Amino acid sequence: xxxxxxxxxxxxxxxxxxxxxxxxxxxxxxxxxxxxxxxxxxxxxxxxxxxxxxxxxxxxxxxxxxxxxxxxxxxxxxxxxxxxxxxxxxxxxxxxxxxxxxxxxxxxxxxxxxxxxxxxxxxxxxxxxxxxxxxxxxxxxxxxxxxxxxxxxxxxxxxxxxxxxxxxxxxxxxxxxxxxxxxxxxxxxxxxxxxxxxxxxxxxxxxxxxxxxxxxxxxxxxxxxxxxxxxxxxxxxxxxxxxxxxxxxxxxxxxxxxxxxxxxxxxxxxxxxxxxxxxxxxxxxxxxxxxxxxxxxxxxxxxxxxxxxxxxxxxxxxxxxxx
Numbered sequence: 001x002x003x004x005x006x007x008x009x010x011x012x013x014x015x016x017x018x019x020x021x022x023x024x025x026x027x028x029x030x031x032x033x034x035x036x037x038x039x040x041x042x043x044x045x046x047x048x049x050x051x052x053x054x055x056x057x058x059x060x061x062x063x064x065x066x067x068x069x070x071x072x073x074x075x076x077x078x079x080x081x082x083x084x085x086x087x088x089x090x091x092x093x094x095x096x097x098x099x100x101x102x103x104x105x106x107x108x109x110x111x112x113x114x115x116x117x118x119x120x121x122x123x124x125x126x127x128x129x130x131x132x133x134x135x136x137x138x139x140x141x142x143x144x145x146x147x148x149x150x151x152x153x154x155x156x157x158x159x160x161x162x163x164x165x166x167x168x169x170x171x172x173x174x175x176x177x178x179x180x181x182x183x184x185x186x187x188x189x190x191x192x193x194x195x196x197x198x199x200x201x202x203x204x205x206x207x208x209x210x211x212x213x214x215x216x217x218x219x220x221x222x223x224x225x226x227x228x229x230x231x232x233x234x235x236x237x238x239x240x241x242x243x244x245x246x247x248x249x250x251x252x253x254x255x256x257x258x259x260x261x262x263x264x265x266x267x268x269x270x271x272x273x274x275x276x277x278x279x280x281x282x283x284x285x286x287x288x289x290x291x292x293x294x295x296x297x298x299x300x301x302x303x304x305x306x307x308x309x310x311x312x313x314x315x316x317x318x319x320x321x322x323x
Contacts, residue, residue: 032314033075033306035082040075042314048081049074071314075306083298085136088143095138100131103138110204115195122191148290154283160271163278170274174226176237177262179203179219181210182254189248189255196245202259211254223264223277233258 031039088094108116120127163170179202183189192209196202203218210219226238236246237258246258264273 030307030310032310033079033304035079036086036303038082040078040082045075045078048078071311075311079304080295083302084140084143087298088139093139093142095135095142099138100135103134107204107208110201112199115200144291148294149287152283152286152290154279154286159279159282162282163274174238175223175264176260177223178221178237179206179259179261180212180221181206181219181257182212183209184211184254186248186255189257193248193257196257
């Protein structure tokens with residue numbers, strides 16, 4: 001079973017990948033893989049790898065085995081995307097221009113003044129490419145919502161049972177409900193912090209800029225108990241009032257900005273206090289399991305071919321930035 005969420009894995013190093021492909025025309029023309037007859041070209045793999053893949057190693061160099069694994073996982077992530085897009089097509093799902101424009105307007109509204117245009121300019125974003133990537137993400141979200149999430153039901157009695165069986169996950173000591181934005185570069189983190197101080201919506205910025213797996217939920221990490229996080233993060237989280245935005249904090253994973261949503265000061269917690277959080281946690285757990293089963297079923301019905309000899313000819317070189 002291949003892994004499908006490389007973007008959810010963090011590295012202890014900030015690493016940039018450069019892909020080298022053999023330049024002969026014959027190899028460039030050949031597909032790396034096909035999904036139900038749809039070709040995945042070297043150039044498409046290259047673009048997806050370069051723009052959508054987080055650093056996935058915890059060492060300063062790639063062994064041949066590491067290289068093979070990274071390429072294999074990246075290709076399978078692209079294959080999964082193709083499978084889901086084909087499924088969306090089979091269901092006649094689409095994202096209309098009107099839906100896309102409404103989403104773009106929502107994103108723009110989360111930036112004050114000309115903040116959105118400034119962000120596009122500073123980051124040298126190709127607007128057309130970004131727009132189509134947003135459309136594709138919206139389509140996949142619509143597909144998963146209609147095929148997976150719509151079927152998930154969490155009853156209060158099963159949530160109570162889950163809570164009773166997992167009380168250790170909900171300690172009674174001091175806790176904070178936080179959201180985070182994490183990026184790889186300090187300059188970008190500093191720019192985002194300035195934007196937040198100017199009134200930008202934290203959740204919107206998290207969805208657009210954070211590399212964390214919780215970005216799609218506005219950076220919401222849920223409740224965190226005191227003493228769980230690294231000391232420098234723990235100190236920042238438990239020394240600020242609700243609504244506060246932390247300074248930029250460096251960790252092995254990147255540069256973090258936290259927002260304090262709520263604090264619980266260690267008083268006795270009742271079921272009514274925890275009900276919403278437990279139902280949320282159980283729903284998320286059930287959604288993740290259902291998503292895995294659903295994607296496995298789609299894979300089993302797809303005709304997938306991979307040119308592994310051609311994949312071996314794809315080489316990866318590492319350029320390292322500062323930790």
